[in-house]
Amino acid sequence: MxxxxxxIENIRAIKHLIWELPEEQNGAGWHVILGDNGSGKTSFIRSIAYSLLSPSERSRLPMSGFQLRNKKSAQSKLVVRVEADPQNDFYENFTDEGYFFESQTSILDGSEVFLFFHDAHNSQTIPI
Incomplete structure (x- = not known):
C-alpha cells in the first residue's frame, strides 16, 4: 500500500498542510522530510502513524501528541489516503484501480476517527 x-490541519505546529503525490508517480521510494526545529516534522510523521492504526490501537494512545495548534481553534483535521499496490499487496479485492482507503480523524476535545473504503467505480463511500 x-x-x-x-x-493535516491545526495539529501542533501545522496550521494547514496538504502533501500529495502526482497521479503519474507511484508511492514507492524514499520521501525526505526537511524543516527547521519546531516546524512540524514530528507532528507530520505521528499523524501518518496515527491514521494507519486500528481503532482499538488508537484508543490506547494519549491525545497529547495531537494538541490543537492554538486554543482559538476548535477542531483539528487529519485525512490520509492510501492506495493498494497490486504488485506487493495481497488484498485481491482492493487492487483494481479506483479503490482506496481513507482515514479521517476529527479531534474535538477528544477524538473521533472515521475509516472509509472508497469505490470510485460506483461512486460509493462506505464507512468501516
Missing part, C-alpha cells in the same frame, strides 16, 4: 495524499 502507498500513501497518496495527506491533509
Amino acid at each position: 502507498h500513501i497518496r495524499r495527506i491533509e
